Amino acid sequence: MGRKITIEPVTRVEGHGKVTIHLDDKGRVARTRFHVVEFRGFERFVQGRPYWEAPVLVERLCGICPVSHHLAAAKAMDIVAGVGPDDLSPTAEKMRRLMHYGQMFQSHALHFFHLASPDLLFGADADPAIRNVIGVALQYKDLAVQGVLMRKFGQEIIKATAGKKIHGTGAVPGGINKNLSAEERDAFLKVPAPMNADHMIAWAQGAVDFFKDYHKKNKNLIDGFAAFPSNHLSLVRKDGALDFYHGVLRAVDAGGRKILNDVDYSGYLDHIGEEVKSWSYMKFPYLKALGKQDGWYRVGPLARLNTCDFIPTPLAQKEFEAFRAYTNRKPNNMSLHTHWARLIETLHSAEVIKGLLEDPDLQGDDLVRKGRKRHEGVGLVEAPRGTLFHHYRINDDDQITMANLIVSTTNNNEPMNRAVHWVAMNVLDKQKEITEGMLNRVEIAIRAYDPCLSCATHALGRMPLEVELYDGRGERIGRKTK
């Protein structure tokens, strides 16, 4: 009789998740699934609230990347307030960009240094007791300190632009509610190392070099692990540059052919469908041009570097050229190269942050613009984990009547399932014994996507870690709790 192995939740990843692998009587992988166990209901929760509250309300969705939701909602509500993306004041747009790139910097640093690096430094078969950030701190103290301080720097950027590190109120419909004072600016530019922008660029470059060195020594693992062809989607700037804050929608297939050719994202419903499956609360988005079966796509760092034409900062552009050259300028479909792409984006973010800090527009006092109110707005940003869609409708009383959110991790739902399936087929299939190292490889595949499975409650006594094993009749024959 078959066995079902469950890993719940995925360690070192935000939120709640569950991996289920079904084996048949011969130990062959029959089916794999990646589930989410938390039902949010957030889209209903915001209905009835005044539209100007949306940028603050939606930050409740996540404690790791609230800025992404804040800005995506603000961009949607800009449209509702009658202010188009090109109508924001320079101060408002640049303050939002600084907030966003600060968040990208700290989120990427957090993920690589403290989620992925324990696996890369210690290997998938290492004792789980050390394969975590404390283990990194014990043996690679400089790396751990760097990760903490890079994260802290990004969080301070967010605090200076949004008002608070978590659930700030910086962006409002039509603009921003504060500028950056000269004093705040100097706290990032003119302080001694390491907590200044120049040092963050140097550390980010060091992180890219670390990965390239690691890749040289572990080429087969990094290139081969969970590699599978896919479509890729992201925003790009109108001239094809990498841009996290605003742009047009572009999608390419595994060979680089354009499926979505720089379309206006306000019409996303014409191009993106969402499929519901019985076994998951998460939806499965797909490109309508290719249909439900073939239209799934990746978002996030790997997708972004596959869709953009260039990176508009010099150090990151140099790294981008090396990244693209590795696959002869064709899309890179190797899941663990997401770490490489993420570190190039971290470097780019640091360069952008420095450039923005040196821009006197940030001290401007034209903060909010107004226009003729509309009843619908769509806002997209590139969140650290990928493309984030916010779409709202309001009534004549300014209340939200409809909200549709496609979060980055939902966009990556099918790719994560494919990655889990790859591991199951290549690591667990036909094995007589399932080891901790094998199970950890499943999690390595998912963690490359840096999923946020919607942070919910944080009460003491919650979040038990369960691993369950079921036989083919659905009877539990093993269980582990952490």
Added chain:
Amino acid sequence: MNKRILVFGIGNPGRRDDGLGPALADALTRTVFPATVHVTGEFRYQLNIEDAATMRDFDIVVFADASVSEEPPVTLEKIEPADAITFTTHALAPASVLGLCAELYGGVPEAYVLAIRGADFDLGEGLSAQAERNLGSALDVLLRFLQGVS
């Protein structure tokens, strides 16, 4: 010399009583403390790695969070740094942050967990009536503890 106290109020105010920690941190801004202590309250949606750097400048750190345990409604317990435990950014435990602080900076403040029992963790804002009562009790417990600090 005044003792420097850091109180982390941890939780999601968008999930009803999960906002007990943040509510306590907020209440601290309206509280009069003994002259022997200087109290800093900080709201955290959840703990994270950089909190290891934040806490090292304090003598005592208190992690205040909602609890789903049955009894009693409020507990204040001393904790020690964790040796090495599995890390998840969603639920980085207080002991883990202490452990990271110890490894990175060679020392930790005296640390406590203030657990406040919640009843309703549904999506929504505002504390339940029971949580409000427990919050009041938690503030009393904290103040008595701080009065004993010298």
